[in-house]
Amino acid sequence: MHLVLKTHVNQPIATVWNGFDRSLFNRLSPPFPPVEVVRFDGCLQGDVVHLRLNFLLVKQDWVSLIVDQQSTDQEIYFVDQGTRLPFFLTSWHHRHRLLRDSGNGTVIVDDIRFKTPFLVADILLYPVMWLLFTYRKPIYKRTFR
Incomplete structure (x- = not known):
């Protein structure tokens, strides 16, 4: 499945990039499932992000590797690729x-x-993912006013 969400913020690209840190990551976590950040190296190639999702009776680890990060005058991006995923995801x-x-x-x-x-x-997970990432939009807007 493919999901794309866009959020416009009123800060320059360099300011937004500098704000992509653990503090922002913590604020972006949705209320459910509760997420424990086990490891957060950052957003550069080779960095690791390890989360533990708490589904009440079951905890699931989610580990992603930052496999790419590039910067130009017009765009900065990084890619996290799941290397260890919760039971409901295969990629x-x-x-x-x-x-x-x-x-x-x-x-x-x-x-x-x-x-x-x-x-x-x-198909069933798509609207859930859409909601989880739409939840981020007001946080981005508040953070980068």
Whole structure:
């Protein structure tokens, strides 16, 4: 499945990039499932992000490797690739893009591709993922006013 969400913020691209840190990561975590950050190296190639999701009776680890990070005058992006995923996912590829807009702002793009073990589960999980990432939009806007 492929999901793309865009959020415009009123800060320059360099300011937004500098704000992509553990503090922002903690604020972006949704209320459910509760997420424990086991490890957060950052957003550069080779960095690791390890989360523990708490589904009440079951805890699931989610480990992603930052497999790419590039910067130009018009765009900064990094890609996290799932290397250890919760039971309901078989693949995860998330390109975090920061695009310079025509003014002095930035467009934050969450470009996500994921798969579950079954096509029906992909379809059922899509609206859940959409909600989880739409939850980030007001946080981005508040953080980068």
